[in-house]
Amino acid sequence: MKLDLNNIKIAQENIASVARKTPLFYSTTFSRESGYNVYLKCENKQKTGAFKIRGAYNKIVNLSEEEKARGVIASSAGNHAQGVAYAATALGIKSTIVMPQTAPQAKVQATKAYGAKVIQYGEVYDECYAKALEVQKEIGATFIHPFNDEDVIAGQGTIGVEILEELEDVDAIVVPIGGGGLISGIALAAKSIKPEIKIIGVQPSIIASSKASLEEGKIVTLPGVKSLADGISVKTPGDITFEYIRKYVDDIVTVSEDEIAYGIFCLMERSKLVSEGAGAVAISAVLNNKVNVKGKNIVCLVSGGNIDIAVLSKIIDRQLIILKRRIRFVVEIQDKVGELGQLVNSVVSMGANVVKVRQDTNWNDKGLDYANVLFEIEVQTREHAQNVIDSLGKKGYNLEIVG
Template sequence: MELNLERIKKAQETIKDVVRKTPLFYTSTFSKQCGCNLYLKCENKQKTGAFKLRGAYNKVANLTEEEKSRGVIASSAGNHAQGVAYAATAFGVKATIAMPVTAPQAKVQATKGYGADVIQAGQVYDECYAKAVEVQKETGATFLHPFNDIDVMAGQGTIGVEILEELPNTDVIVVPIGGGGLIAGIATAAKAIKPSIRIIGVQPEIVASTKASLEKGKVVTLPGAKSLADGISVSTPGDVCFEYIKKYVDEVVTVSEDDIAYGMFSLMERNKLVAEGAGASAIGSLLAGKVSGIEGKNVVALISGGNVDIATVSKIIERELVLLNRRLRFTVELQDKAGTLGALISEIGIMGGNVVTARQNNNWNEKGLDFADVSFEVTVQSAEHGEQIIKDLKEKGYSIELHK
């Protein structure tokens, strides 16, 4: 069985009544930052919240009746799980999914909600994969691999067809890589339609298994690592995927955890889009300047999914505000008497700062109990605005110690 444009077009026909044709839109803000004409392909707006439904549905649709009758089992960090659960339920097939114990609860609960039984095992994808193989041998269920499968790759490849149908003059597509099924499918489709197009893969630098494999010329396994981009934290790329990656992918770049977090934050703030870590890795690589040769080009960054816990979103926002100096953390020593703290809070408010927290701790030092340290968290409009607030407070005589 070979992955080619004909098979991908067939997959497109198979899934067309179920899978959404997701938005592709131009972002002027990121275009200016990256020096190219940048478009976002929003698979975070797909049913189940990620691209994985495409491949999972195409795979289940192509199973024989005998394979369906045995039920299906899959391993997944979360998004393939939801895709398989949705597809299996649509065809009346029993589904069991092995997921890491570290999988975001949003993904676990959604998978159960789509009708699958969930077994949680291991810290990363490769460990829950081993558990799924064990259960498959015990039960005889049909195993649905999340990436190393031609039907799955064909389903994911429909994204490449959609991009070039809507934006034929695309020069570069930037795609996250985990096991490699997504980029193998997209690259195969895109290169068949437009051979001159560049396909750039993105991986977390702490588990860049495909990049390492390309450098060695063969599939290699790296130590398991848990990235903020949990959906692409894969230690070993698929050997079937790897053959198409070698043939069609032009380059693989890596991103730091900071790059991923900033990508998530930027998508939320500037484009009002919620993306999980894997989904934000492509835009993270572009904002970090990791992709070269794109000046003036038409570039599409794939937002592969948006299934992220709200608690994680909250942490990302708070962290980035601090790193960007838009949430100030500082301590002020005040006389411990009525009205002093209220006066300082009023001063900050007049300057345009928003006091998020103010916590008073009595001093136990040579100054005695007449003084208190007050720890503040204050949100400001910009780093420059924050600097001005601190400057003005110091000029008013306040003793301030800044913290990160």
């Protein structure tokens, strides 16, 4: 390991004209729910929508003129792709990016818009990484690794410096971890400034390769699985990053796919922040009591906000149903004029929003004089939903919850 705080301070100077100093703010809501004083470091507000531009730019600006002339190539699930494309174009360098076929189209299109040639291959990062090495041999470009590179690590470490500059009495930083570049840089920077600070990594439980490696004391490769946190779905941590992780990271915890989705939902609803899956794992871990540290001041890193809008829509719909804030039920009514209108008015009068209503005639077991009506409604809380159901029952309606 050759990096120290001075390397990160130099990286900070290198990227000063390009990368934003992103917001760090206190969350009253998350603090109340978790019992900690929770601060959010919002790298989803960074240029290209994620922290990756820091490491990518620092790496590319440090290339020799001969390396720059050959152009650069990278493999990425999306955010490193955009960081490399942006940095290369800004410095007048050609870039080629290999991305998984499963990468969100928002990330693919953004990478192309920043000036890169995009090749899509494989299901997870490790597969497109192997493809990128093949392409590199063909075109002779300089490879920009997304995490296993000390210039990249130093660039990501500038986040740790920013946090400590703004919040000196922070007790712990909770960081998403995939291949380990981000947490290596932040941990090195933070512990160099404040040795007693705790650094906690968070990974998806279905592909927790860095956690397994830390526990085994050696690099472990897991089967490739695509998590909702696609940006940190990495089968094998880097050999360079693993040394920093072993020295500076205190613990790595995991979160489930449902917990990640809940984190995305909470960041949007309560903090008005759009986060991708990887960006939500830190707050997911805190909200689900996965983090246990002494002290009160915790910074959760929201590492990126590049999420496909269609995926975001699915998450919102699903969470509303899980939280019982969107419910479906079937009501039996008499099939006569005005009956359906009266039922709809009853539902609306209780403060529910009717999303969908469909009357099925001729299918009630009692015969042609009765009909079944399917309702889908949105309510404020689980208790509100139960009040609606109870009130309809008191009014004599026969109903059944479905879905």
